[in-house]
Amino acid sequence: MDATDLMRMYLADPDQPFPPVELADPSGLIAFGGDLSPQRLLSAYSAGIFPWYNPGEIIHWYCPDPRSILIPTDLRVTKSYRRAVEKADYAVTMNRAFAEVMAHCGEPRGGDDGTWIGSDMLAAYLRLHHLGHAHSVEVWRDGELVGGLYGVARGRSFAGESMFSRARDASKIALYWLCAQLTAWDFPLIDCQIASGHLTSLGAIELSRADYLALHTSAAARPGPPGPWQFDIPVPTSPNHLPV
Incomplete structure (x- = not known):
């Protein structure tokens, strides 16, 4: 260069x-x-x-280039994945604990001591959250936050940033309900940014940068859901699993 x-x-x-x-x-x-x-x-x-x-x-x-995306209606749900969702031994919420979700996503994992989510990132995305542009999904069991994800919305295009899991399938449960809600809101894509084996196993595909940008630009130009984001589809909300 x-x-x-x-x-x-x-x-x-x-x-x-x-x-x-x-x-x-x-x-x-x-x-x-x-x-x-x-x-x-x-x-x-x-x-x-x-x-x-x-x-x-x-x-x-x-x-x-290429770009990894997940079409919400194309989430790959195996039999074991569906059983985890349908067991409903959890509660799922949206935008209830954004800062905590992002902090958990920034914790080292897999024996790696590093993280790309530093304090400046945490502060910046929390500002976006307070402005109504960044959103989180939380999964709770017995009052404990056990999984979740967060990302940024532009119009009807959602960019998934990171997810975490402290219990089996908890992040996948968060993704399941996010996809269900985005489908109800007619979002055509979740931007996964860079491909990984895990995302591919869940149904993510790769597009050329040009094809991704055409899809994203069209979706981002459409007005997003009005008001603060909350689930408006039926989701597990057992008070026994939510924090006090």
Whole structure:
């Protein structure tokens, strides 16, 4: 990468727009620098761009090609997955514990001591949540938060950021009910960003960046659900499982 490329990619001014996504490098990196202000984050998500970097590093912005997405109606539900959902030994909520969900998503896992969700990320997405743009789904058992996920909505396009599970299938239960609600709201996609074996096993597919952006741009241009997000489909809500 030469000096001209670095200058093009560096966001030196708060109002500087992102470069065209077609100029991203092979990893999908489109820009670096800037900040995590609500304005910058909303501009990024509207354009199909997301931040991804380690705590202490300069902010990196990505728009990879290909792009992993999950069509909510295409969630792959195996027999064991369906049994876990239908057992209903849990309560599921939306936007009840956003900060806690994100904090759990940022905990090291799988023997890895690191995390890409640092304190600046936590603060930035909590601001988006308070502004009504970032949302969480929570799964509770016996008053304990055992699983969940969070992401950012633009219109009727939802970008899933991360999920966590402290009990078997808890994050998959959160995803099941998110997909059910987004289907009811006529959301055509959940942006999964980068493919993984786990997401693929759940039905995620890869699209070219151009095809993803066409789908995302159309969905993001449609008005989202009015008012604060809450489930308006029947979900397990046993008070025995919710926190006091």
